[in-house]
Amino acid sequence: MTILGIPILSLLIFFPLLGAVVLLFIKGEKTLRWAALFFALVEFVFSLPLFFGFDSTTAAMQFVEDWWWVESYGVSYKLGVDGISLLLVLLTTFLTVLCILCSWTAITFRVKEYMISFLFLETGMVGALVALDLILFYVFWEVMLIPMYLLIGVWGDPKRRIYAAIKFFLFTMAGSVLMLVAILALYFIHQKATGKATFDVLELYKLGVPVGTQYWLFSAFALAFAIKVPMFPFHTWLPDAHTEAPTAGSVILAGVLLKMGTYGFIRFAIPLFPNAAYDLMPLISILALIGIIYGALVSMMQPDLKRLVAFSSVSHLGYVMLGMFAFNTQGVEGSIYQMLNHGISTGSLFLIVGMIYERRHTRMIAEFGGLSKVMPIYATFFMIVTLSSIGLPSTNGFVGEFLILLGAFRSNIVYGVLAATGVILGAAYMLWMFQRVMFGKITNPKNEGLKDLNAREVIILVPMVIMIFLMGIYPKLFFSKMDMSVEKFLKDFKGRVEMKANLSAPKVLIEAKK
Amino acid sequence: MKLPEIDLYLIAPEIIITAFGFLVLLVDVFSSRAEKKGYLGILSLIGVVVAFFYTLPLMGSVKSGFEGMFTSDGFALFFKVTFLIIAFLTLLISIGYTEREGIAFGEYYALILFATLGMMLMASGTHLIVIFLGLEIMSISIYILAGMMREDRRSVEAALKYFLLGAFATGFLLYGIALIYGATGSLYLKDVASYIASKNLLKNPMLMMSLVFLTIGFGFKVASVPFHMWTPDVYEGAPTSITAFMATGVKAAGFSALVRVFFSALPGFRPDWTSIMWLLSVATMTVGNIVAISQSNIKRMLAYSSIAHAGYILVAFVAGNDLGTSGILFYLMAYAFMNLGAFTCVILLGKKGEENTLINDYAGIGFKYPLLAASMTIFLLSMAGIPPLGGFMAKFYVFSAAVKSKFYWLVILGVLNSAVSVYYYLRVTVLMYFRESEREITGLQFSPASVIALLLALIGTLYMGIFPSNVLSFAQRSIAGLM
Numbered sequence: 001m002t003i004l005g006i007p008i009l010s011l012l013i014f015f016p017l018l019g020a021v022v023l024l025f026i027k028g029e030k031t032l033r034w035a036a037l038f039f040a041l042v043e044f045v046f047s048l049p050l051f052f053g054f055d056s057t058t059a060a061m062q063f064v065e066d067w068w069w070v071e072s073y074g075v076s077y078k079l080g081v082d083g084i085s086l087l088l089v090l091l092t093t094f095l096t097v098l099c100i101l102c103s104w105t106a107i108t109f110r111v112k113e114y115m116i117s118f119l120f121l122e123t124g125m126v127g128a129l130v131a132l133d134l135i136l137f138y139v140f141w142e143v144m145l146i147p148m149y150l151l152i153g154v155w156g157d158p159k160r161r162i163y164a165a166i167k168f169f170l171f172t173m174a175g176s177v178l179m180l181v182a183i184l185a186l187y188f189i190h191q192k193a194t195g196k197a198t199f200d201v202l203e204l205y206k207l208g209v210p211v212g213t214q215y216w217l218f219s220a221f222a223l224a225f226a227i228k229v230p231m232f233p234f235h236t237w238l239p240d241a242h243t244e245a246p247t248a249g250s251v252i253l254a255g256v257l258l259k260m261g262t263y264g265f266i267r268f269a270i271p272l273f274p275n276a277a278y279d280l281m282p283l284i285s286i287l288a289l290i291g292i293i294y295g296a297l298v299s300m301m302q303p304d305l306k307r308l309v310a311f312s313s314v315s316h317l318g319y320v321m322l323g324m325f326a327f328n329t330q331g332v333e334g335s336i337y338q339m340l341n342h343g344i345s346t347g348s349l350f351l352i353v354g355m356i357y358e359r360r361h362t363r364m365i366a367e368f369g370g371l372s373k374v375m376p377i378y379a380t381f382f383m384i385v386t387l388s389s390i391g392l393p394s395t396n397g398f399v400g401e402f403l404i405l406l407g408a409f410r411s412n413i414v415y416g417v418l419a420a421t422g423v424i425l426g427a428a429y430m431l432w433m434f435q436r437v438m439f440g441k442i443t444n445p446k447n448e449g450l451k452d453l454n455a456r457e458v459i460i461l462v463p464m465v466i467m468i469f470l471m472g473i474y475p476k477l478f479f480s481k482m483d484m485s486v487e488k489f490l491k492d493f494k495g496r497v498e499m500k501a502n503l504s505a506p507k508v509l510i511e512a513k514k
Numbered sequence: 515m516k517l518p519e520i521d522l523y524l525i526a527p528e529i530i531i532t533a534f535g536f537l538v539l540l541v542d543v544f545s546s547r548a549e550k551k552g553y554l555g556i557l558s559l560i561g562v563v564v565a566f567f568y569t570l571p572l573m574g575s576v577k578s579g580f581e582g583m584f585t586s587d588g589f590a591l592f593f594k595v596t597f598l599i600i601a602f603l604t605l606l607i608s609i610g611y612t613e614r615e616g617i618a619f620g621e622y623y624a625l626i627l628f629a630t631l632g633m634m635l636m637a638s639g640t641h642l643i644v645i646f647l648g649l650e651i652m653s654i655s656i657y658i659l660a661g662m663m664r665e666d667r668r669s670v671e672a673a674l675k676y677f678l679l680g681a682f683a684t685g686f687l688l689y690g691i692a693l694i695y696g697a698t699g700s701l702y703l704k705d706v707a708s709y710i711a712s713k714n715l716l717k718n719p720m721l722m723m724s725l726v727f728l729t730i731g732f733g734f735k736v737a738s739v740p741f742h743m744w745t746p747d748v749y750e751g752a753p754t755s756i757t758a759f760m761a762t763g764v765k766a767a768g769f770s771a772l773v774r775v776f777f778s779a780l781p782g783f784r785p786d787w788t789s790i791m792w793l794l795s796v797a798t799m800t801v802g803n804i805v806a807i808s809q810s811n812i813k814r815m816l817a818y819s820s821i822a823h824a825g826y827i828l829v830a831f832v833a834g835n836d837l838g839t840s841g842i843l844f845y846l847m848a849y850a851f852m853n854l855g856a857f858t859c860v861i862l863l864g865k866k867g868e869e870n871t872l873i874n875d876y877a878g879i880g881f882k883y884p885l886l887a888a889s890m891t892i893f894l895l896s897m898a899g900i901p902p903l904g905g906f907m908a909k910f911y912v913f914s915a916a917v918k919s920k921f922y923w924l925v926i927l928g929v930l931n932s933a934v935s936v937y938y939y940l941r942v943t944v945l946m947y948f949r950e951s952e953r954e955i956t957g958l959q960f961s962p963a964s965v966i967a968l969l970l971a972l973i974g975t976l977y978m979g980i981f982p983s984n985v986l987s988f989a990q991r992s993i994a995g996l997m
Binding site: 070071113145149150165166178184188 | 906936
């Protein structure tokens, strides 16, 4: 489907790429920055019709485009959005604008290459979110790696950027190649069963893969996604990548790239292999819980602000996974909502840390203290974002966490209790950090002359704060978009799980039922 | 006595290549020694283009001639196209390179043409002696080419090493052929197969031995472990343009003969060779990739990487289905583009007396020579199998073939190897983009022909990654009748 005759999803994918190409021919750092901003803004504007033109009354894929790519192999160029991916696409285009704005003065060299990488990254992200063909998805999934690798490696913190960049690349790559094998295996199983060669996920959803095989295939997919999320114990690349990346890199990494993992679970791993997902629910839930509590505890002890936020991501993403694997409406909707929240809140936190880093060139908590006196505007924003990250009612974090906890309690009371503990820990490390940085006396003379936020920085943070409150106070606006899709997701899932339960139940029971 | 029918049209590409080879030699004789010989390269290029246009009309029909010793089927033609592309790109990069290194002799170009002729014969031969002759024409030309830089000790060492080991491997191959002849009384691939089937010779020890010997002989040419020992030294010592030619052309020719002989003459032995090749494939990928990690010279690194790529192609060979065979064809063509491209970058980064082939020499060139570095990055990422580049699609087809034949462990080992390989390919990009150069590289002269070759390789790599359909369906059509 198109809007005004334009294939909107293709436009969203390739417009940033066009921007990157145009940027190649532009000279002058200032022009480059404005041009990149222009392309990101236009891209954001282009993505708005997606939101307003979205039909909330159906769970079907919308704005679908479907062409052959490699016909003899059944590889198609198939795009579409539903309630699950729609909001993530918007989050991507939204965050990219802010990222380019926040790199305005932070990036002082190789501006052209930086902006090109960023726009190229946007192409990969949007593509991965709207691809409905497994190979197409895989292509975009890998394409994202290269610009992110460059962002960390070239513009990262000089000390350990290379280590972090390579670690990021290799971790993701190792997981995803196994996923490729699973994709191929699934393809041939489907071809054998139906005689049709296709990588179209919607077709593959319908295939009942034998349960024994499902375990293998699900494991391969889950590994790729779990590394990306990252779930405990695959999270070790994340603190390094986050800490070393430039601010905008961290924002987009936390905001969108990590979501690719959780999105992968909900779009691919679970619907393709529902029985395996159902059977492995305890394992994933427990890993998610470990992530929640472990992430929180490690955050508490971090001396470095950025590393603290990075570890808090491990904890937050644990909630997302826990909610998703509760397999009830509250859990799954909360999970999707929390993906968006995390993009906004943690993204903002990285922005805020980046702003102070630009001023002081350090991120050590011990270096700060009493900043609220010299930087009142900064302190206000910081407070709002901190509270949103903790999940204070009327902020977005509350809605997501509340629903996830509700879902978790409904699925298993022990999980619910443990996850709730994580909330307390979350409040503890965030508030403690805030107190040490912001309150008290100014002990370090270097902090005395700090300038408060300038207009550009305020412009970056204001949209974030608006989103925090909008999503906290009027969540219906967003939930209404995803309701149908989530309902269908759960219906399909439960149908498949029950079907298998019937199959495996002893014959006597089935006959007794009749 | 009835004279055999001779259809010269069938071998028109070969005749043209040969004729131009002699023409180059002749022109060289009548020109003065001091003169620059770039025009000989252009003459050779013309020969390749003409041969290409005589290859195209042969497409679509299967004809054999010379009493069934020579065939012009889709399989052979696909390979001929690949060889001609390789020869074309090699000649392009040679023009600037040979002048720079002072090896712009007439015989250099003629030998490239003759080697190409040998490759084409190998792909077309349906008689073991024709295949053997093709292999020898190719090998002997390459032995000489490897030693072209007469003043350079490493080049001479490379040539001698390649010659000695190559001759040894050829001996094995010939022995294998002799055993086949002894057991079946024929050298025609088809007759061998039908004789084996009719007499049920699948347990025949002579044929078993010949299978092993053929594996060794071809394994040497495609540089598979454990017959790879020569590769790093020869690749490092030979002139870089010839290294590129060897890594792509010789490998492709080796695979064309391997596939043809095993699939046409010895199909009954599939269970036997599958298990041998399975092991060879895993060993080749693993050794190639792991040893490549610790290399400090880019030519050596690419040599080990080319060993690893032979391993990936063997995965498709093991799969043994039609997807696998068309995958081999696709892979070799994609590999030709990306590998020649990478070597072109290596050449462009060097100058007279300063080859800059240490990986550390690449430090900081990312922003100094942005286009060169960006192309190198694309070629390396393509070899690492990152989409949407040709190398990814090639690996995708190869691995999917093996998944189809249910060689899951082989594929898992393959993709993990592929993940390992990312490390050393990335290392070059790390140096190019993330490090400052310790030593300025200045005064590079980009020869226009090499730049054209670079662009062509770039287009090929991207085209095969983004629009793989055409080449893939070409490959799929080409194997009809082979299986």
